[in-house]
Amino acid sequence: MSDYLWDxxxxxxxxxxxxxxxLGRLRTEPPMPDWNRVAPPASVxxxxxxxxxxxxxxxxxxxxxxxxxxxxxxxxxxxxxVTGQPVVGEEQVVEAGRLPVGAWLQTDPASRASVAIAxxxxxxVDPGTRLxxxxxxxxxxxxxxxxxxxxxxxxxxxxxxxxxxxxxxxxDLGCAYTLTVAPGGNGMIEVSMGWVGFEHGxxxxxxxxxxxxxxxxGVGPGTPYYADIGEPMRQAIxxxxxxxxxxxxxxxALGAILADARPKDAMTLWHLLARVPAxxxxxxxxxxxxxxxxxxxxxxxxxRAGNRAMRDAWWDTxxxxxxxxxxxxxxxxx
Amino acid sequence: MTDVLEPAIAVPFDAISEPADAVPAPxxxxxxLVTAAREGDRSxxxxxxxxxxxxxxxxxxxxxxxxxxxxxxxDVFLTAMHRxxxxxxxxxFPGWLASxxxxxxxxxxxxxxxxxxxxxxxxxxxxGDTSEALAILAEVAALPEAYRETLVLRLVEGxxxxxxxxxxxxxxxxxxxxxxxxxxxxxxxxxxxxxx
Numbered sequence: 001m002s003d004y005l006w007d008x009x010x011x012x013x014x015x016x017x018x019x020x021x022x023l024g025r026l027r028t029e030p031p032m033p034d035w036n037r038v039a040p041p042a043s044v045x046x047x048x049x050x051x052x053x054x055x056x057x058x059x060x061x062x063x064x065x066x067x068x069x070x071x072x073x074x075x076x077x078x079x080x081x082v083t084g085q086p087v088v089g090e091e092q093v094v095e096a097g098r099l100p101v102g103a104w105l106q107t108d109p110a111s112r113a114s115v116a117i118a119x120x121x122x123x124x125v126d127p128g129t130r131l132x133x134x135x136x137x138x139x140x141x142x143x144x145x146x147x148x149x150x151x152x153x154x155x156x157x158x159x160x161x162x163x164x165x166x167x168x169x170x171x172d173l174g175c176a177y178t179l180t181v182a183p184g185g186n187g188m189i190e191v192s193m194g195w196v197g198f199e200h201g202x203x204x205x206x207x208x209x210x211x212x213x214x215x216x217x218g219v220g221p222g223t224p225y226y227a228d229i230g231e232p233m234r235q236a237i238x239x240x241x242x243x244x245x246x247x248x249x250x251x252x253a254l255g256a257i258l259a260d261a262r263p264k265d266a267m268t269l270w271h272l273l274a275r276v277p278a279x280x281x282x283x284x285x286x287x288x289x290x291x292x293x294x295x296x297x298x299x300x301x302x303x304r305a306g307n308r309a310m311r312d313a314w315w316d317t318x319x320x321x322x323x324x325x326x327x328x329x330x331x332x333x334x
Numbered sequence: 335m336t337d338v339l340e341p342a343i344a345v346p347f348d349a350i351s352e353p354a355d356a357v358p359a360p361x362x363x364x365x366x367l368v369t370a371a372r373e374g375d376r377s378x379x380x381x382x383x384x385x386x387x388x389x390x391x392x393x394x395x396x397x398x399x400x401x402x403x404x405x406x407x408x409d410v411f412l413t414a415m416h417r418x419x420x421x422x423x424x425x426x427f428p429g430w431l432a433s434x435x436x437x438x439x440x441x442x443x444x445x446x447x448x449x450x451x452x453x454x455x456x457x458x459x460x461x462g463d464t465s466e467a468l469a470i471l472a473e474v475a476a477l478p479e480a481y482r483e484t485l486v487l488r489l490v491e492g493x494x495x496x497x498x499x500x501x502x503x504x505x506x507x508x509x510x511x512x513x514x515x516x517x518x519x520x521x522x523x524x525x526x527x528x529x530x
Contacts, residue, residue, distance in 0.1 A: 005488070005513050006495040015521065016489075023474075023489045025467045026395065030404040032383050035376040035415065139420030155441055157417050157434050173433075193440050209440075295507045316508035317515075319478035321436070322429065 075136045076100040077115050084111030086125070099133050106130045107148065117141055120156035121172075125149075134164065149180040158195070168200040168215040177207075185217040190227065195321075198224075205271060208320055216242050223271045226264060233260040237268070240275070254280055258287045266292040266318050273311055278304055292318050360425055360500065368424035371415075379418070383411055386428070389501040390435045392487040396475070397439035400468070406442060410435045429503025473523045474516075481516030484509055 004013045076098040079088060086093045087106045099105050099115060107113055107129045115123040118136050125131065129148025135141070142162045154161050154172045161172040166185040170177075173195035181187045189196055190212045198205040198213050200220030205213045213224040222241030225234065236256035239245060245253060254276060261269055269288040273281060281304045288294075294314045302310040312323035360368075364385070370378035390410050394403045413434050421430055474485050487498045495513060499506040 003495075005517055006510060008494065016517070019470065019489050019520075020492070022467045023470060023486075024492060025464050026400060026471060026490050027388070027492065028391065028404060029387055030391070030407045032380060032387070033408060033411075035380050035383070139417070155437075157413065157420075157430065157437065160420070194437060295511055297507055313505060313507060316480075316505055317511045319480040319512075321480060322432075322502065322504045322508065 074100045074102075076103075077117060077133060077136065079105060079116075080114045082112035082114055082124075084108060084127070086111045086113040101133050101135055104130060104132045117152070117154065117161055120160055121152060121154035124151040124153075126151070145179060145181050147181050147183055149178060151178045152176065154194075165215070167217045167219070168198045168221050171197045171199070173197055173206075187215040189213050189215070206323075208267065211267065214238065214241065223268055223275055225268045229262075229265065229268075230260055233257055233265075236260075240272075250276075251280065254283065258283060261287060261291065263291050267320060270311065270315055270318065273303055273314075274306065274308075278306065288314070360428060364427075365424045368418070368421070368427045372418050372421060372424065379411075379415055382427070386431055386501060387411075388491040388493060389428075389432065389487065389498075392491040392493070393432055393435040393483055393502075394439050395471075395490060396479075396483040396486040397436070398442060400471075402442065406438055410438050413438065426503070428501050432502045470524070473527065474520060476523065477516055477519050480508075480512050481519060484512035485516045485520060488513060 004010050005016055079086065079093055079097045079099050081093045081095055084107065087108075088097055088099050089103045091097065093113060105113060105115065105125065107125055107127050109127045111127055113125040115125060117123055118141055120141065123143070126149035129150060130146045131148070131150065132144045132146070133142075134144055139160050140162070141160060142164065144164045146166075150163070152161065152163070152172060153176045156172075158173040159171060163170040163179055165179070165181050165187050167181075167187045170179055170189055176193040177189055177191040177196045179187065179189045189198060189207060191207045191209050193209050195209070196207045198207060198215060198221035200215065203220035205221040205224045207213045207224040210228075211224045211226050214222045216222070219242060223237050225237055229237075233256065236253040240250065240253040240257065243249075243253075254272070257268070257272070266288055269284055269291065272284045273288070276284060282300065285300050285303050292314075294310075295317055298310045298314050303314075315323040364382075367378045367381050367385075371382055387407060390407050391403060394406050394410070398406065410431070414431055417434075418427075421427060471486075471490075474482055474489075477485070483502075484498060484504075487493045487502070488495065493501065495509045496506060498504065499509045502509075504512075
């Protein structure tokens with residue numbers, strides 16, 4: 001079957017041909033740099049004054065503490081005090097300091113700090129937080145968040161920054177998020193830009209901007225949902241993810257989620273395909289198919305059997321980008 | 335994602351010659367180029383630039399004001415050159431590069447919002463050569479992200495559906511769905527803008 005929109009073969013669709021002709025005027029090919037002469041510096045062209053000030057403070061802190069720590073080779077990150085008296089190990093951070101691999105950074109209820117994540121991003125640390133730098137090298141930077149709240153902003157390609165908590169591992173898939181761990185180990189992530197992957201023991205969640213995901217020790221990540229869902233749906237998700245429900249109660253919770261799901265909540269329903277037992281997948285399949293029809297390669301039987309390739313193919317039609325690239329990066333947390 | 339996901343439409347899946355859920359593997363020659371670029375071969379990287387510059391341009395144009403795109407294309411390739419050593423799987427290069435471009439666009443918008451609190455797109459110059467194109471692009475920009483990107487790659491950059499799949503890491507079936515759903519939504523928007 002010919003399909004002009006696909007490859008221009010077959011009879012031309014006049015409207016598509018007109019759009020090609022008009023929109024083709026916007027096509028440009030930027031002149032190619034001489035790659036032999038280009039060193040790849042970090043661009044600062046679009047940084048805000050506030051960002052530049054923070055970056056300058058971190059650079060100064062980096063230089064000063066490198067001078068103080070000359071002779072020691074342990075990799076470390078620059079830390080800047082924002083308010084109060086953050087502590088690295090046993091030492092107070094007066095204005096700036098270093099967080100070496102293996103050391104803990106702690107803020108009391110009156111302290112805040114800002115940490116340079118190597119040259120790939122920034123971690124703002126709220127009061128009452130305790131975290132440890134586990135490792136830092138090109139392409140792989142890891143911290144453990146024991147309790148408290150951090151705000152991560154990453155400008156590297158996906159997959160380079162990982163936060164481990166008792167309940168889950170969070171891997172940055174681009175840009176900005178806030179991660180909180182309560183004293184008991186329960187966690188919550190909220191993504192403001194880009195994507196974050198959340199994983200524990202093979203249970204995974206892919207959380208886009210505007211969405212949240214809870215996590216519990218011993219269980220792992222729950223089902224992500226957009227922050228603007230109604231309270232009944234949020235409670236039903238929480239029950240389904242973390243409560244010990246008998247089959248009838250589980251189906252009631254699932255019914256409440258499906259009843260309130262809006263088209264954009266296809267993201268949540270997609271995750272449920274892998275969360276609910278096989279016998280509960282049909283209603284999720286039907287509801288998701290109404291919100292976002294599956295591609296022809298996806299069958300009810302395959303979804304019921306837990307076929308991951310089919311789930312991924314369906315994801316690719318949700319308007320949320322491709323599953324393929326986060327499947328590549330998820331190896332970082334393995 | 336927005337609230338505008340479409341109900342079922344007729345999509346000609348029977349035209350797909352490859353398995354519907356298979357992501358096309360890059361040709362062996364291209365994998366060799368990526369491998370060489372990873373080892374520091376700048377002429378190999380230049381070849382990759384030539385092969386992928388339209389894809390990167392389209393991914394950025396689907397998200398950003400046109401005036402910013404050319405500079406950011408360079409930024410994306412500079413980032414890729416700087417990071418390509420950390421790419422463990424050469425065959426993953428297309429999707430990896432596309433994700434750098436998407437992240438760069440998001441990062442640009444975030445910083446611009448911080449600086450100006452308001453995102454103002456360039457006005458379409460009345461009577462200019464590109465005024466009609468920019469007006470249509472504004473309608474494309476109102477579509478969900480995946481549809482927007484796929485349509486820009488097809489209608490602006492002139493890539494075929496198969497090329498879009500190969501260069502972004504999407505499956506051909508997903509590209510086909512995005513093209514058809516996106517086109518249907520775009521037609522509806524353009525008809526609304528041009529009452530008969």
